Amino acid sequence: MVARKSARKSKARKAAKKISKARKAPAKAKASKTSPVSNKAVRLTFSYDGDDVKLLSQQRTEMTVPPSDAVKGYGKYKGFWAELRSASDKPLYRTVMHNPTKNDAEVFPESPGEGISRQPAPKRKGVFVVVVPDTDKGEDVILCRSTPATKGPARGIRALASEPAEEIRRFKLKK
Amino acid sequence: MANGEVLGTTRIVEAGPPEQRWNAVIVSEGYRSDEMAQFATDARQFADTLLSVAPFDRLRAAINIYRIDVTSTESGAKDPKKCNGTGAKPRTYFDASFCSNGIRRLLIANNGRVVKVVSKQVPQWHMAFLAVNSPVSGGSGGPVATFSRAPGAVEIAIHEMGHTAFGLADEYEYYSGCATDKGHDKHSKSEPSQPNITTNKNRATTKWRSLIQPATPVPTTSNANCANCDPQPSPVAVGTIGLFEGADYYHCGIYRPEFDCRMRNLNRPFCAVCQQVIVKKLTPFLPG
Numbered sequence: 035m036v037a038r039k040s041a042r043k044s045k046a047r048k049a050a051k052k053i054s055k056a057r058k059a060p061a062k063a064k065a066s067k068t069s070p071v072s073n074k075a076v077r078l079t080f081s082y083d084g085d086d087v088k089l090l091s092q093q094r095t096e097m098t099v100p101p102s103d104a105v106k107g108y109g110k111y112k113g114f115w116a117e118l119r120s121a122s123d124k125p126l127y128r129t130v131m132h133n134p135t136k137n138d139a140e141v142f143p144e145s146p147g148e149g150i151s152r153q154p155a156p157k158r159k160g161v162f163v164v165v166v167p168d169t170d171k172g173e174d175v176i177l178c179r180s181t182p183a184t185k186g187p188a189r190g191i192r193a194l195a196s197e198p199a200e201e202i203r204r205f206k207l208k209k
Numbered sequence: 210m211a212n213g214e215v216l217g218t219t220r221i222v223e224a225g226p227p228e229q230r231w232n233a234v235i236v237s238e239g240y241r242s243d244e245m246a247q248f249a250t251d252a253r254q255f256a257d258t259l260l261s262v263a264p265f266d267r268l269r270a271a272i273n274i275y276r277i278d279v280t281s282t283e284s285g286a287k288d289p290k291k292c293n294g295t296g297a298k299p300r301t302y303f304d305a306s307f308c309s310n311g312i313r314r315l316l317i318a319n320n321g322r323v324v325k326v327v328s329k330q331v332p333q334w335h336m337a338f339l340a341v342n343s344p345v346s347g348g349s350g351g352p353v354a355t356f357s358r359a360p361g362a363v364e365i366a367i368h369e370m371g372h373t374a375f376g377l378a379d380e381y382e383y384y385s386g387c388a389t390d391k392g393h394d395k396h397s398k399s400e401p402s403q404p405n406i407t408t409n410k411n412r413a414t415t416k417w418r419s420l421i422q423p424a425t426p427v428p429t430t431s432n433a434n435c436a437n438c439d440p441q442p443s444p445v446a447v448g449t450i451g452l453f454e455g456a457d458y459y460h461c462g463i464y465r466p467e468f469d470c471r472m473r474n475l476n477r478p479f480c481a482v483c484q485q486v487i488v489k490k491l492t493p494f495l496p497g
Contacts, residue, residue: 073228077332079324090321096228097333100490103376103404113402115376130402132372134351139315140379142365142475144346149474150368152384152458155310161321162352165335180399194384194458196397 074168075099076207078175082135083159087177089205090161099167102127110198112180118166118207119174127166133179133195134162177203213281213302216245218330222256222274224496227333231494233259234275234327234334236353238318239301239342242280251340251358252276258363264484264491271494277330279303286316286343286357294345305341305355316347316355323353336374338366364475371472371479375487378403380465380473380480382455387438394435396463404486405472406456407464417466417482420450428452428464435461443468450481 077093103115105125114133118126139155166175179202180195224230235255237248256274259265265272281301288294292308305318318339327337339355341347348356348365350372356362371377378401384393400408409415412427421427429451432439439455445468452464456473465473470480479487 077328079328081321093328093332095332097335098229098231098494100231100335100374101493103402108402110400111402112397112399115402130376130404132350132376132378132403139310139312140350140369141312141314142346142348142362142368144314144359149383149386150379150381151386153310153312153315155312155315157310160351161324163324196399198399199402 073098075165076168076172076175078164078166078205079161080164080177081159081161084137085135087135087203089203092208094168097165099127099165100129103130104128108178108199112195112198114177114179114195114199116164116166117176117178118169118172119176120171121173123174126169126172129164129166131162131164134160135179137182172207175205175207176201211302212283212300212304213279215302215326215330216242216278216280219249219276219278220273221252221276222260222269222272224270224273227273227331229494229496230273231271231336231491232273232275232331232334233336233338234277234331235338235340236277236303236323236327237279237281237342238303238305238339238355239281239283239285239299240279241282241284244284244342245278245280248278248340248342249276251342255338255340255363255366259367262367263478264488268488268491268495270496271491275331275334277326279326281342284342286318286341286345288343288345303339305339305343307343307345307347309349314345314347315349316341316343316345316357317349317351318353318355320351320353327353336370338370361475364471368471368475371483371487375483375490376403377472377483377486378406378457380405380456380470382432382438382458382460382463384458387460390460393459395461396457396459398462401457401463403457405466405470405480405482407452408462410452410464415452415464417450417485420466420481420485421452422450425449425451428454430454430468432461448481 079090178199180199240248283299285299287306289308290296292313303318309315309317343357346359350369354366354369356366456465466482467480
């Protein structure tokens with residue numbers, strides 16, 4: 035009993051330390067194992083008009099790329115992300131994004147006490163940008179997105195992504 | 210013909226070589242050439258505000274901030290009468306306008322043009338902000354976080370940066386409003402890819418499990434009526450990390466890490482999980 039209590043206390047101390055770390059200075063956390071920090075990058079600019087996504091440009095730049103999100107898993111995840119893939123279609127880099135092609139928009143309150151909300155914005159079109167490491171192994175960039183619900187009360191104009199994401203477009207990187 | 214011109218770029222916060230640092234850029238819109246001193250002041254204030262927000266206050270050594278001076282022929286932004294605006298139609302470089310999609314406070318500019326200018330001026334940019342010279346409250350997200358000069362509008366830009374630069378999800382639990390929502394009772398079972406929301410209420414496997422103290426109940430709050438937002442106040446101390454039901458525009462079946470967060474409400478700090486994500490993304494930009 036005493037041993038169990040002591041183990042609980044030790045667990046609590048460890049968790050408290052982690053929270054404190056998360057709130058305090060970043061120290062020099064190691065980059066994720068799956069995160070190639072590169073100083074060479076490709077910036078891809080896309081346009082979208084409804085569901086139609088086109089690649090407008092690829093720009094090679096000397097810059098540091100933020101570390102990758104986990105490259106494994108995500109098979110059943112919903113959302114929107116971009117991946118850098120190798121010639122054998124292995125994911126090399128992934129960046130999770132707030133879906134830039136949404137058919138709604140965030141609306142902000144005028145006074146501080148009110149909440150943020152969303153409103154349908156079916157005519158949205160525009161651009162978005164993805165930056166990936168420029169590596170010898172990188173061949174393609176793919177975009178993955180969940181399809182909005184087609185059934186239920188939130189279908190149609192207010193539809194939100196509810197199902198696991200699927201590859202929607204693939205683009206060859208210029209060598 | 211362009212309604213103005215790009216004058217040039219000034220680094221207003223210097224942390225190191227742009228190819229090694231995280232580079233934020235703030236661009237002017239709707240400032241006439243005789244208003245550029247005002248933009249310089251606004252950009253400085255914005256930089257100071259951003260760098261006072263946790264965790265950016267501890268990551269200053271990783272962040273460069275640039276100001277791109279772009280003049281407009283006329284001052285302000287379009288403010289269509291159909292949204293009860295003034296009807297003003299100033300000629301501006303990036304065509305910023307309120308009333309996008311019929312929503313007054315949805316302030317959107319030609320983001321394609323902004324991206325082109327920023328990519329040319331600061332090829333190593335990571336995050337772009339567009340400061341619109343209008344006292345009307347408004348803003349929007351996307352590749353460029355757009356905000357007006359209305360008091361508090363900078364908060365919009367920082368929230369949007371959470372989405373654009375760090376892939377954070379919205380943590381509010383409704384769509385258009387708690388009382389008006391239809392079809393937002395229960396989130397689907399699919400796990401979201403964003404790091405700050407989850408459907409997984411298993412303490413041992415949930416995304417931010419390492420930050421949950423053993424004494425914190427999991428789930429920390431549960432919504433008793435999924436037809437509406439959860440009205441209960443937080444049962445735990447401010448800053449407690451757990452699983453709070455309601456996020457990602459749904460009342461139930463989806464959890465956020467803290468009771469409140471900047472990704473849920475403006476004028477709040479980022480929660481510890483969001484801060485951890487930001488720190489992880491920016492750590493490689495710190496000097497070696």
